[in-house]
Amino acid sequence: MLLIACPYCGNRPETEFRCGGQAHIARPSDPGSLSDEQWAEHLFVRSNPRGVHAERWNHVHGCGRWFNARRDTVSDRFLETYKMGETPQSQKSTSTDSTSTQAEARA
């Protein structure tokens, strides 16, 4: 079981949380103008990286709030958690990681 640092409550066991999947996927600002390909990408295509992954978590059995996290999918180690709207601290140090920067560029 993972120990997850909720930015509001501190370290709590994984069973208090729900993972909300890949983070920083922005909803299209003008949905009517999207092609089928763009809809498919928005709805279904995921970065699924072997490495650092930006993802959303909800402290559902705690404060109930959503936050973002950066986690290594090979070791499952959390690099950091940060509040919605904040920029991750490790962004600069891992700027060579193309997959996660792509994901964030999309947002």
Add this chain to the structure above:
Amino acid sequence: MRRFSLSSLLSESLKGHRGWGRQWRDPQPKPAYDVVIVGGGGHGLATAYYLATVHGITNVAVIEKGWIGGGNTGRNTTIIRSNYLYDESAALYEHALKLWEGLSQELNYNVMFSQRGVLMLAHNLHDVQSFKRHVYANRLNGIDNEWLTKEECKEFCPPIDISGSLRYPVLGGALQRRAGTARHDAVAWGYARGADARGVDIIQNCEVKGIRRDASGAAIGVETTRGYIGAKRIGVVAAGHTSTVMAMADVQMPLESYPLQALVSEPVKPVFPCVVMSNAVHAYISQSDKGELVIGAGTDQYTSYSQQGGLHITTHTLDAICEVFPQFTRMRMLRSWGGIVDVTPDRSPIIGKTPVENLFVNCGWGTGGFKATPGSGHVFAHTLATGSPHAINAPFTLDRFRTGRLIDEAAAAAVAH
């Protein structure tokens, strides 16, 4: 290939079984092949086998980064069934089940396919209605599936507690009698041996590091840890690592990779006659021929490539097992492990072309790919050989996520499966 027969067994038994030899070669990769298959699991090896036997294409390499059958093929709970709801899925899994029924003879290799029956338990009214709908849909598709009352369930599988004292009491079950289990390693080995005998090169300890493309964008070969290998066609059958491999050709996949765990108990005498699945309380259980109870747990909630999952996931499954089968509360669990499964948004596989010319993919089998191994290999071999899908895998395109023509088994089963 030396065939296994009564006479070969007798002659070897007189010689102390020292003359069997290697069952497949360990070749050096050639500079180029007609078809290169990335991934030496059951699906990849079956694809190579059917390319050779059905389509006569033997200039084929199966490239495996570890050892064959060492990924999800060797990590699943070996359940085989075909009672899926939708016509497309039912056709695909029934195709596989029919191939399973003759597989040991076909391969001259005992895959220990045992049609002991798979019983899916219903614990609430929704389950009852949903399973009965499955039974009727299956029968319309010519697939055996029948509804059992709880007393009939108890008769078919005596360890089940039907007393009604459970938090989620057993109300009945859907039974597919032709379903069952097989020996997973033997499936990989049997296909490897059969493919190798027909000239397919099985190249282990060889990791694909890149996919080379020409000026027009078409795939022309793979960069590996053992050098460049040219290919007229490439089939990616890399299960949980499909996203990573396809990213080498700049193809983004609608996949997420999750850890899925399983565990076995200490071996005991025969106590469990069939396979029982319970979606509602999430318990999958059967007994191997060695006597171990083989138990399947759920996926973790986050994507991962760690090949291990959280302890609370297996604990949750064991809680359910002990509830439905009280006699197992004192069993000791011997081993647990995890595999990485690639899950699509609609929980149906993707078998077919990609936007890149000459690059084909067979992935997205999620938590239930083992049962489809022969059928998956058979239709994917057809796709690779002819360049267009077999009628059975035609609906399972990558393009369905654009058109919206999903095959939504996720909603049909209401559980990862």
